[in-house]
Amino acid sequence: MEESQKKDALGRKLAALDKKGWFPPELLALVEAVCRLQEETRASLTVSVDPAQVRGDLEHRQGAPLLPREAFPVDVQGAEKLFLSLLDVTESLPQLRTPSQLVRDRLVRGEIEPAALFRAYAAEDEAPFAAWEALAPDAPKLLPFLVYNAMEPWLEATGAALLAQRPQLDVWPYGHCPVCGSPAFIGHLSAPEPSRNEGRDINKGGKRLHVCSYCRADFRAKRLQCPFCLEEDQKKLDYFTVDSETGYQVHVCRTCKSYIKIADFRELFGRTFMPALDDLESLALDMAAQKEGFHRLAPSEWGL
Numbered sequence: 627m628e629e630s631q632k633k634d635a636l637g638r639k640l641a642a643l644d645k646k647g648w649f650p651p652e653l654l655a656l657v658e659a660v661c662r663l664q665e666e667t668r669a670s671l672t673v674s675v676d677p678a679q680v681r682g683d684l685e686h687r688q689g690a691p692l693l694p695r696e697a698f699p700v701d702v703q704g705a706e707k708l709f710l711s712l713l714d715v716t717e718s719l720p721q722l723r724t725p726s727q728l729v730r731d732r733l734v735r736g737e738i739e740p741a742a743l744f745r746a747y748a749a750e751d752e753a754p755f756a757a758w759e760a761l762a763p764d765a766p767k768l769l770p771f772l773v774y775n776a777m778e779p780w781l782e783a784t785g786a787a788l789l790a791q792r793p794q795l796d797v798w799p800y801g802h803c804p805v806c807g808s809p810a811f812i813g814h815l816s817a818p819e820p821s822r823n824e825g826r827d828i829n830k831g832g833k834r835l836h837v838c839s840y841c842r843a844d845f846r847a848k849r850l851q852c853p854f855c856l857e858e859d860q861k862k863l864d865y866f867t868v869d870s871e872t873g874y875q876v877h878v879c880r881t882c883k884s885y886i887k888i889a890d891f892r893e894l895f896g897r898t899f900m901p902a903l904d905d906l907e908s909l910a911l912d913m914a915a916q917k918e919g920f921h922r923l924a925p926s927e928w929g930l
């Protein structure tokens with residue numbers, strides 16, 4: 627997508643969120659600011675991946691991700707700058723002011739350090755985030771939110787660069803992202819491609835693509851398989867929709883009790899899939915799925 631198209635799509639998404647009427651204006655202001663800051667960062671960004679760290683074909687076909695999370699090249703200075711800009715935004719919002727000031731105090735006193743937080747997030751080291759939760763029970767997700775969104779432009783760019791180097795043409799049959807090994811957080815059904823005859827899958831109505839919660843790579847998944855525990859027994863798999871949320875489905879697995887939301891905009895002209903924003907827009911489906919006892923593996927980044 628071109629940058630200008632992306633901007634239009636962002637504007638339309640924000641309008642759609644606003645129209646729902648139940649997202650607090652503060653949250654929408656935050657979403658917009660985060661998207662714009664990340665967009666600015668992305669515009670001036672280059673990543674280079676050390677080829678020696680990228681896994682070979684054989685290992686990859688057996689399920690090994692191309693690059694471990696910790697090896698993603700994040701420019702620490704750039705990400706730190708973005709971290710501080712994001713913190714300015716959260717600090718300006720009344721609901722997040724107090725916990726944001728607490729983050730700032732801890733930074734100033736040297737009790738937390740962005741570079742160390744980035745490393746911990748990449749390595750899935752829960753310790754600094756658990757410490758934060760204990761300190762700020764009212765905003766337990768604020769710190770991981772700031773950390774992830776500060777790293778996101780580099781993670782996404784690296785994911786895209788790796789996918790360009792090693793296109794994933796086949797269905798990926800494993801329960802994690804082929805690029806970095808993290809779980810998917812949302813998915814969508816791709817628009818039909820009538821001009822290219824790739825077989826029955828397309829005629830049936832689109833490929834199922836999942837989006838990684840860490841590097842944002844999208845990759846093809848089996849239509850009928852739990853993306854986490856790999857259950858394929860159709861009696862254990864099910865999906866449902868919520869009347870007020872056209873364009874979204876929840877796919878559940880009764881074996882591992884997990885779910886994933888799938889956007890299907892094939893019949894809805896003018897709707898563009900923007901994973902992080904669609905995740906927010908379809909919040910009603912999370913509530914419905916969780917009420918039924920299902921859980922999601924990759925938590926929503928907006929769960930502030």
Ligand SMILES: [Zn+2]
Nearest residue numbers: 803806838841
């Ligand atoms: Zn990934």
Ligand SMILES: [Zn+2]
Nearest residue numbers: 852855879882
């Ligand atoms: Zn499952």
